Amino acid sequence: MADPYRWSFWKREFNSPILLASGTAGFGIELMEQGFLEGAAAVISKATTLKPREGNPPPRIIETRFGLLNSIGLANPGVDEVLKILLPQAADLPCPLIINVAGEVVEEFPAVIERLEESTVPFGYEVNVSCPNVAAGGIAFGASPEIVERISTLVKRVSSRPFSVKLTPNEGSIVESAKAAEAGGADAVTVCNTFLGMKVDWRTGKALLKRSVGGYSSPALLPLTVARVFKTSEAVKIPVLASGGVNRAEDILELLAAGAAMVQVGTWLMRRPDAAFELREGVISLLESDSP
Amino acid sequence: MIIGKEEILPGIFKFEFKVSSSFIAEAEPGRFIQLEVSHGPFPVTRRPFTISSTYGKSVEIIFEVVGRGTEVLAETDVGRSLRLLGPLGRGYLLNPGKWLLIGGGLGAAGFPGLTAKIDSGLLLLGAASRDKLLTIPGLETVAITEDGSSGRKGLITDLLGSVRWDSFSGIALCGPVPMMKAVFEMMPFPAQAITQVSAEARMGCGWGVCEGCSVPKAGGGFLKCCSDGPVFQAESIDWERCEGIH
Numbered sequence A: 001m002a003d004p005y006r007w008s009f010w011k012r013e014f015n016s017p018i019l020l021a022s023g024t025a026g027f028g029i030e031l032m033e034q035g036f037l038e039g040a041a042a043v044i045s046k047a048t049t050l051k052p053r054e055g056n057p058p059p060r061i062i063e064t065r066f067g068l069l070n071s072i073g074l075a076n077p078g079v080d081e082v083l084k085i086l087l088p089q090a091a092d093l094p095c096p097l098i099i100n101v102a103g104e105v106v107e108e109f110p111a112v113i114e115r116l117e118e119s120t121v122p123f124g125y126e127v128n129v130s131c132p133n134v135a136a137g138g139i140a141f142g143a144s145p146e147i148v149e150r151i152s153t154l155v156k157r158v159s160s161r162p163f164s165v166k167l168t169p170n171e172g173s174i175v176e177s178a179k180a181a182e183a184g185g186a187d188a189v190t191v192c193n194t195f196l197g198m199k200v201d202w203r204t205g206k207a208l209l210k211r212s213v214g215g216y217s218s219p220a221l222l223p224l225t226v227a228r229v230f231k232t233s234e235a236v237k238i239p240v241l242a243s244g245g246v247n248r249a250e251d252i253l254e255l256l257a258a259g260a261a262m263v264q265v266g267t268w269l270m271r272r273p274d275a276a277f278e279l280r281e282g283v284i285s286l287l288e289s290d291s292p
Numbered sequence B: 001m002i003i004g005k006e007e008i009l010p011g012i013f014k015f016e017f018k019v020s021s022s023f024i025a026e027a028e029p030g031r032f033i034q035l036e037v038s039h040g041p042f043p044v045t046r047r048p049f050t051i052s053s054t055y056g057k058s059v060e061i062i063f064e065v066v067g068r069g070t071e072v073l074a075e076t077d078v079g080r081s082l083r084l085l086g087p088l089g090r091g092y093l094l095n096p097g098k099w100l101l102i103g104g105g106l107g108a109a110g111f112p113g114l115t116a117k118i119d120s121g122l123l124l125l126g127a128a129s130r131d132k133l134l135t136i137p138g139l140e141t142v143a144i145t146e147d148g149s150s151g152r153k154g155l156i157t158d159l160l161g162s163v164r165w166d167s168f169s170g171i172a173l174c175g176p177v178p179m180m181k182a183v184f185e186m187m188p189f190p191a192q193a194i195t196q197v198s199a200e201a202r203m204g205c206g207w208g209v210c211e212g213c214s215v216p217k218a219g220g221g222f223l224k225c226c227s228d229g230p231v232f233q234a235e236s237i238d239w240e241r242c243e244g245i246h
């Protein structure tokens, strides 16, 4: 018998609250081929930019005692290749695809989305104004409510689809940036991207990552996400998509209780490609055991 | 499930896992597995290990304890189950004839499986000392150690002068990056062209989605170690840019 549990956002109903986070699921194609998309409400793609980006020099992944530092640097083949090669393959995904979009200058965001509008595949967009691993754009955009509002307004103008603005926990006020996104016409906010982190070899005094700092993610960060989801969901009416620190079904239910409409799983998906299935099963059984 | 565990050299372990028959069918030499080394959340990511060999319905890996992940793994006992993904990546492109295998330290861990698939081979094996020198059965072997505790004393490059490069139909090279780079640069061009290397990079996912495992590509850009490799044509790698990655 089908379970009765449903979650919804952007006028669509899902049998799972789980979104696969940007950068940890590709475009969903590899996961689909392995049958690992069951349990996922939607896939959020790797960041797409106007021009191809080769990404940062290796090493790009460093594990620390209680988490992961990444310095991918938005490596992606650029919007032309995404339209030509990846989206046609992703057309067969069993769930919707949200395209994560990044840019070095404000105008790049609407420019990429204008191109993506040529395809029928995307369900919506996630506007990444919070990448910690790039010199231009990234955190600096997300930390400024003025820039967040401006980017949201520009995207709204060219997009026929709903979009979320992915915010940064690193600088500025995430609540002010969330309000700015809403004022600019965003249909959701994603709370939030990775935390700025760094690992130094004390013997040499050198950072292990070539750009020194990277994006830190860890199950230990869950309470930080819960707090930010709680505060932003009180401040805006648009849905809050939670991201950061999820590796158990309980974490998902906790973030939903704190105000999230949907919950993303990122780092844990790299460890467990079938995480969506496992976590959804866990969520359902917790809800069932809790209902009278 | 772990069905065998042996400390073959100090700090170097051989683990045997029970796997499915479809795993065995796909376990070509050079491919790897992603192993969840702990049941708890840390370490967060899996650890990659080359498939050393397969027997019946089991797969063997050989690993050295170098950090927390391998330490936790080494402490895990026979009978425990660990989640294992694979076989992943691309292995060696095989051809008939005699092969030259050049291994540095744990780089030779994948050679038993390769040995089983080639007609015949010569192994040049280097290590810091006899404590780090693996034994690869079934191959004519010339060993060299940095301290002279086993075989000749010196570096693996000291063995290259007497190699008759044109007598081999394929060359497999695996070891630390500086060693692979030095060997590759000493090879005559025709030998470079038939050399395949097994590269290493820190991995996130291991199945092609995170862009975490980049290896510098000859001519610019990057290759993905986990899905374009880990076995690559040696010529497709930009060895200059590989330095200092780990």
Ligand SMILES: Cc1cc2nc3c(=O)[nH]c(=O)nc-3n(C[C@H](O)[C@H](O)[C@H](O)COP(=O)(O)OP(=O)(O)OC[C@H]3O[C@@H](n4cnc5c(N)ncnc54)[C@H](O)[C@@H]3O)c2cc1C
Residues within 6 Å of the ligand: A063, B032, B043, B047, B048, B049, B050, B051, B061, B062, B063, B064, B065, B066, B067, B068, B069, B070, B071, B106, B109, B110, B199, B200, B201, B202, B203, B225, B230, B246
């Ligand atoms: C395709 C592939 C196959 C491999 N096969 C084997 C094998 O058969 N036997 C074996 O012993 N090792 C193998 N390795 C290396 C092995 O994965 C690492 O030694 C292991 O991940 C280290 O984990 P750790 O937590 O113990 O070390 P950490 O605490 O993470 O790091 C300790 C040190 O190990 C090095 N290191 C960490 N990760 C890697 C990595 N992915 N590649 C290379 N060096 C690393 C770094 O220099 C670091 O300073 C392979 C790596 C790859 C990518």
Ligand SMILES: Cc1cc2nc3c(=O)[nH]c(=O)nc-3n(C[C@H](O)[C@H](O)[C@H](O)COP(=O)(O)O)c2cc1C
Residues within 6 Å of the ligand: A021, A022, A023, A024, A045, A046, A047, A068, A070, A072, A074, A100, A128, A131, A166, A192, A193, A194, A215, A217, A218, A219, A243, A244, A245, A246, A264, A265, A266, A267, A268, B204, B210, B212
């Ligand atoms: C390897 C890696 C790559 C990522 N790439 C992107 C990206 O391209 N765009 C983006 O908006 N976020 C990216 N992120 C951030 C994740 O989508 C997610 O917001 C973050 O990791 C926190 O969630 P988690 O704890 O579930 O991983 C990346 C994270 C990791 C670990």
Ligand code: FES
Residues within 6 Å of the ligand: B202, B203, B204, B205, B206, B207, B208, B209, B210, B211, B212, B213, B224, B225, B226, B227
């Ligand atoms: S480890 Fe994720 S792409 Fe290779």
